[in-house]
Amino acid sequence: MGLLTEGSPLSWEETKRLAEHVRQHGVLQFINLYKRLKDRQWDVLKWGDEVEYIIVKFNQEKRTAKVSLRAQELLAKLNEKEHADPEKAKSLWRPEYGAYMVEGTPGKPYGGLLAHFNIVESNMKYRRDEVSQLLKNGEVIMSLTNFPRLGCPDFTDPPTQPTPNEGVTRSLFFPDEAIYNGHPRFKTLSRNIRMRRGEKVSINLPIFKDVHTKIPVDESYLHSKAAEPDKVYMDAMGFGMGCCCLQLTFQACNLTEARTLYDQLAPLCPIMLALSAASPIYRGFLTDVDCRWNVISASVDCRTEEERGLVPLKNNKFVINKSRYDSIDSYLSEVGEKFNDVPLIYDEQIYNKLRENDIDHLLSQHIAHLFIRDTVSLFSEKVHQNDEVDTDHFENIQSTNWQTMRFKPPPPNSTIGWRVEFRPCxxxxxxxxxxxxxxxxxxxxxxxxxxxxxxxxPISKVDENMQRAQKRNACREEKFWFRKNITTCVSPPEANQYCMQGKTNSDCDVYEPMTINEIINGKEGEFPGLVPLINNYLTGMDVDADTHCTIQQYLKLIQQRASGNVLTTASWIRKFVLSHPDYKNDSKVTDTINYDLLNQLKQIQSGEVPCQELLGYSTVSKTKETIPSVFSCPE
Structure with a gap:
């Protein structure tokens, strides 16, 4: 979720008055940090995952499944091992937006050993088991992107009620009690985003139109002018930030490598979003989308009417094209500069200040672009800082620009290096x-x-891909702009042949629409495919038998899903609902359907019920604790 500062949150009026103070001092903090650490070298590969979970409460007698609002209670116990001995903790636990959510990471980052792939799954299983031991009868921890009936009547345990006329969200559907209450950041963000925007956030998803789907889908349009009759309407930050995701952070060896990874992974974000699609149901309705991304984007869209271009600028400085949660807007490496084809909105004064301090054009405009945003959460204890050593003002803005990729400078006085965060999955x-x-x-x-x-x-094509990735069944049916030739003269001969068959260099730069299957598995004579390239890379590595087996099982699942032989989670969920005996072909996911769906998923995640449609056709996972083999570092 980002920076969790301890302290007393300021009111929105106080925060708004201090927005420029935070912005100016945040820039100074980045400049000082950059000067100290820009030449840092030789950091080794370290990486880690973040998995977010939902606590679900099942009632077998009533055949209901609800979110359990016990995250704060559970986190107090889950954090005991870390507090007692941080070095020995096998997992770390942090709060998330929902009072029904927890986030787990490995106790220590993984490194450059190939055999670390043998313990990724076992650590995830350890985390799940660790929470499970603390759960009450009927409760289950589930790695579920979106709770299907979030915002429906009586969806929480214990029961809560929305308060449309008071509180921090003032939602028609999402009660304030469903927001995590153990840290003030979450409710503060909810309140301040709504107040900065000047109205509640507005999310309208296209309904999946079945034979008996009614339009308008419900009575939301009678209660809000923002609700569209043929859409599933949602009006609170919780509908987006109450979703779960899977994220990865990588440490690079230096600043240049971090910028390279940031750029090269950015076009892969929509591909991985489509491949991991897992959320077709919102507020009890089947929608015509498969992913959470635009839901979260709209749920934290604090732009005013002026910034959205609805009325002329008067009190604000910029018309801003996107929410603060969206895909990246510019590449950071010199190679990427010519593909920055979308005009970038940035604060020229901040840009000039960065340039005066010998920060290059691309990084300066990136930071100046992030800093067109105001702070939406500020604590009284953190207003006045020492810009030579503190970075909280910088992180305040940085951590509330929730983009597909995040470029992360080293923390001050830390052994941690330059990092990038991969955020779409x-x-x-x-x-x-x-x-x-x-x-x-x-x-x-x-x-x-x-x-x-x-x-x-081009960045514009990445933006197009992000929208395509969220469409129903995009993994099987959509095509995505992708670079036709991805190889260079240092690539392996088997891959490089695709750019050497009588083609000119300019031909090698062409991008074209490709299916997910073609991108992942390749297109004979035209495109090598990402999995074949990985396997080519592995042939030059000293990989032990167990590690090789584990990697191949993982790659096979990716290949099967890309080819359409295995369903995405979203497609599997949609198929389950459409074939449920109680489904009335009306796009509605009732309490009973929701219970049966989550109960089936619970059995799949525990291994009680095999599911080849979802997990593939040769998946006997291996989770060893041995670590014998090493990644080679690129020259």
């Missing part, structure tokens, strides 16, 4: 699936650096 039902996605992306970063691959396409 939806969380999967099982530890096996989550481990497969994590290991695939990690291996891809090694191949990118070793073979000096080039995935860059």
């Amino acid at each position: 939806e969380v999967q039902i099982t530890d096996f699936e989550n481990a497969a996605i994590v290991c695939f992306v990690v291996l891809l970063t090694r191949v990118i650096l070793s073979y000096q691959l080039n995935f860059l396409i």
Whole structure:
């Protein structure tokens, strides 16, 4: 969720008055940090995953499933091991937006050992078991992107009620009690985003139109002018930030490598979003989308009417094209500069200040672009800081720009280096699936650096891909702009042949629409495919038998899902609902359907019920604790 500062939150009026103070001092803090650490070298590969979970309460007698609002109570116990001995903790636990959510990470980051892939899944399983031991009868921890009936009447345990005329969200559907109450950041953000915007946030998702779907879908349009009759309307931050995701952070060896990874992974964000699609149901309705991304984007969209271009600028400085939660707007490496084809909105004064301090054009405009945003959460204890050593004002803005990729400077006085965060993936039902996605992306970063691959396409095409990725069944049916030739002269001969068959250099720079299957598995004679490139890379590595087996199982799942032989979680959920005996072909997911759906997913995640449609056709996971083999560092 970002920076969790301890202290007393200021009112929105106080925060608004101090917005420029935070902005100016945040920039100074970045400049000082950059000057100290820009030449930092030789950090080794370290990486880690973040998995977010929902606590679900099942009632077998009533056949209901609700979110359990016990996150604060559970986190107090989950954090005891870390507090007692941080060095020995196998997992770390943090709060998330929902009072029914927890976030778990490995106790220590993984490193450059290939055999670390043998313990990713076992650590995920350990985290799940760790929470499970603390649960009450009927409660289950689930790695579920979105609770299908979030915002429906009586969806929480204990019961709560929305308060449309008071409180921090003033939602028609989402009660304030469903927001995590153990830290003031979450409710403060909810209040301040609404107040800065000047109205409640507005989310309208297209309904999945079935034979008996009624339009208007409900009576929301009678209570809010923002509600569209043929859409599923939601009006609170919780509908977005109450979703779960799977994220990865990588440490690079230096600043240049971090910028390279940031750029090269950005075009892969929509591909991985479509491949991991897992959330077709919102507020008890089947929608015509498969992913959470636009829901979260709208849920924290604090832009005023002026900034959204609805009325002329008067009190604000910029018309801003996107929410503060969206895809990236510019590449950071010199190679990427020519693909920055969308005009970037940034604060020229801040840009000039950064340039005066010898920060290059691309990084200066990136920071100046982030800093067009106001702070939406400020604590009284953190207003006045020492800009030579503190970074909280910088992180205040940085951590509330929630984009597909995040470029992360080293923390002050830390052994941690320059990092990038990969943020698009939806969380999967099982530890096996989550481990497969994590290991695939990690291996891809090694191949990118070793073979000096080039995935860059115009930013405008990445934006188009992000919208395509969220469409129903996008993984099977959509095509995505992708670079036709991704290889260079240092790439392996088998891959480089695709740019050497009588084509000119300019031909090699062409991008074209490709299916997910073509991108992942390749297109004979035209495109090598990402998994074949990974396997080519692995042939030059000293991989022990157990590690090789584990990696191949993970890669096989990715290949099967890309080819359409295995369903995405979203497609599986949609199929389950459409074939449920109680479904009335009306796009509604009732309490009973929701219970049966989550009960089936619970059994799949525990291994009680095999599910080849979701998990593939050869998936006997191996989770060893041995670590014998090493990644080679790119020259």
